[in-house]
Amino acid sequence: MRFETKAIHAAQEPEPVTGAVNVPVFLTTTYAQQSPGVHTGFEYTRTHNPTRFALEGCLAALEEGTRGFAFASGLAATSTMLALFDAGTHIIAGDDIYGGSARLFNRVAARQGYRFSFVDMTNLDLLESARTPETRLLFCETPTNPTLKIFDLQAICDWAHAHGILVCCDNTFATPYLQRPLSLGCDMALHSTSKYIGGHSDVIGGAIVVRDDVLGERLAFLQNAIGAVADPMSSFLTLRGLKTLAVRMDRHCANAQKVAEFLEAHPAVKQVFYPGLLSHPQYALAARQMDQFGGMISLELHGGLAESRTFLENVGVFFLAESLGGVESLIEHPAIMTHASVAPEVRAELGISDSFIRLSVGIEHLEDLIEGLEKGFAALPQRVAARQ
Ligand SMILES: *Cc1c(COP(=O)(O)O)cnc(C)c1O
DSSP states (O other): OOHHHHHHHTTOOOOTTTOOSSOOOOOOSBOOOSBTTBOSSOOBTTTOOHHHHHHHHHHHHHTTOSEEEEESSHHHHHHHHHTTSOTTOEEEEETTOOHHHHHIIIIIIGGGTOEEEEEOTTOHHHHHHHOOTTEEEEEEESSOTTTOOOOOHHHHHHHHHHTTOEEEEEOTTTHHHHOOGGGGTOSEEEEETTTTTTOSSOOOOEEEEEOOHHHHHHHHHHHHHHOOBOOHHHHHHHHHHHTTHHHHHHHHHHHHHHHHHHHHTOTTEEEEEOTTSTTSTTHHHHHHHOSSOOSEEEEEESSOHHHHHHHHHHOSSSEEOSOOOSSSOEEEOTTTTTTTTSOHHHHHHHTOOTTEEEEEOOSSOHHHHHHHHHHHHHTSOHHHHTTO
16 A cells, blocks of 8 residues: 555554444543453553554554554653663764753753763764764654754664664654655654644644564553553544645645745845755755655744744734644744753754744645735835845
């Protein structure tokens, strides 16, 4: 089966009693047994739930893995993944990972004895200089958030595996429709399904998909032992969103390409960050590693905080909100919003200035999106809008 078909059918047989074509929401904590220990294979929902299993099976098929695990949130998935490792482990992470992942690493996991190095993985030499004898995990996102750098997953995996280091790729931005980390050599593909996979900004969730049986067994144990599982209702909503991932992503990508080109040509815009633009330093790598370039765009305006505020307050159609990946377009100010928990000096190093803005381009009509952005530009002082 191809991707579009798997999204609708993988692990989603009609329900055997009634033939219902949708996997029901099995809202039950427990399952009746015929005799002590004689049961259907389902005992307790933290461990076994048919709705969650359907989501997990479908995600595993789409990521070209063998086992999927669904969690209560993306960060619940990351926390559970960290528990594969012992205190004292050194982890190399991307330098502009999701702000919440950085907070989990620096303010929770670091206290539990994990050590982290944050590295710009566009330069493989930096990986080698960060490596210690205790390095066991490399954790990366590509495209990165919010500067949309692209990391070469195949090259990173070759390097990591030569040193016995596991690789976990947070594939939230690309989704398996655009990029399949396991097939590029990664050991784990991790998701915040709250974003594109759910796709409708109405359900929080996370996932991990693996290929290796031993790793799968260890994660199954941890998912149950830690207990940060996806609940049946969230699993249902996520699975419903997942069915349309391919068609949504096609439109996200088509809209984003046109919006990026519009922004790049606008005099009030200093720089546009979008892997689908020829001006992106890793355009060629993105074109090789991804099937399309995604729905996320960042830009830097001419001017400072005042101009950014004016622009963000006046933009039409785009909601000023955190998060990303839903059908509706969102726009936000990373320095004040999503990346406020990142230390100011780190933000400065990454280039997340006061005039840095991130867009999650939705699937509305392109012309409405352009007109909405034009409203924001029109509100800017003339000298900025015309860049005199
Ligand atoms: C949102 C996000 C997360 C965290 O996911 P939650 O579901 O909010 O816990 C992790 N990684 C990336 C790239 C994200 O965008």
